[in-house]
Amino acid sequence: MTNETLQNLISSWIPELEFTEADSQYLNITVKPDQLHQLMLQLKNNSETSFDYLFCVTGIDYEKELGVIYHLESTTFRHSIVIKVKTEDRENPTFDSVWNIWRTAEFHEREVFDFFGIIFNNHPNLKRLFLTEDWDGFPLRKDYVDEINMVIK
């Protein structure tokens, strides 16, 4: 499916989605946190989109906002799409987990939690993955203070 037909189809499901193709090779959709799970479920289960392969989950700190970027591909149609979700709440950034849609998200979301402190609702085992349990702070956030100078400037 081309990006244009994808956009027409997906915008008919949920209004208020932001679509952009600027500065990226994929079609990017920005979705509100409370609509994330609904959109993801439909992207996976709809027979025309059938995005069954979640190949990359990236946490990102936009300084004002915290976000997660999902890269999806369909193994049937071989089209790809990027879903973005953002929140301005830096104290308790929370999104719905998509691990019950794609099992691979379980580990990827734990990684995002570990480095960005983003909490995923309904995640079965949300705890630190690489760092120790008593680690203070979230190192990939832009405002993280690297006190022991672990990454030498």
Add this chain to the structure above:
Amino acid sequence: MDTTTIKSNFKSEEYFINMGPQHPATHGVLRLLLTIDGEIIKKVEPDLGYIHRSIEKMCERDSYQQIVHLTDRMDYLSSHINNEAVCLTVENALQLEIPERVKVIRTILGELTRLASHQLWWGVMGMDVGALTTYFYGFRDRELINDIFEETCGARLTMNYNIPGGLMFDIHPNFVQRTKDFITHFKTKLPEYDRLLTGNVIFQKRMKGVGILSKEDAISFGASGPVGRGSGYSCDVRKHHPYSAYNQVTFNEVLKTEGDSLARYQVRIEEMWESMAIIEQLIDNIPEGEYKVATNAVIKLPKGEFYQKVETARGELGVYINSTGTKNPYRLKFRSPGFSNLSLLNHIAVGGKIGDLVASMATLDLVIPDIDR
């Protein structure tokens, strides 16, 4: 003592044991927390981070030329292909026209890397299931590839031969002849692998029907590389999103539908034949021309997001770069194949025995620095 006391003394209970981080079968510093009932595995929980070096954080500090060198230290058995992934992302972002010579040389070196990685995997996987000889056979042949790398790239493991824009320097005059000699040699040696191990009854019984992964689960868990293809899931990046010179060569994507450990094993063995076929098609036709195009000393990517995937020996490596137009990436993420492949270990090991876990893990071909990054 009445019978009830005896029964309660022998009641079956779940208990935990640690496997690793210094266990030889985990090939590196992977710690697995096993929940066990007798010898039956109830749960496998990987504990990661023993070799986490915050590569993604370091990338936010480094220039694009420097980042290439960090990628060697992820999946060190696919170092050449990792280098290529970052270089391709940067080159695509800058819209550089890469000479055909570079594309062909990168493809040949990439396939040699895959061969070397599969040889090492075959050697240690045999050892994991108790066949010591395979180790020496695997390393004997891998040595010849390392010699080729040493002569052309100057290094045997961490090649650093790719740079954004092309190659660090031109290939060694002996490269073509030595590669051809290696292919001739290895064509007589690869059948030995089958004679020595594949048909062995003990080996077959340890592998067949063990660690079964269905195609649906493979996709859902984000499996890639030989792990996905052993479950009949067509996931070869070289076929679906060709890069470098892969659109100029003909090769088969090896697919097996059984989804067990033996299928994953066979996919890798057959892939070695395909890799040799790819090299043979290219080695006599390396185009003349430049080995690099000039880039600025300080590379600044345009503002935007860039994603590139390549097929390493372990599967799909993705590089995501978010650039704000400066000389460092704003955010760089490596989607490593081993990370997703490890996440399905619990799924395929539950219900089996500890010995089966070792065999399944060997066919996942995990490289821990690739998982931890």
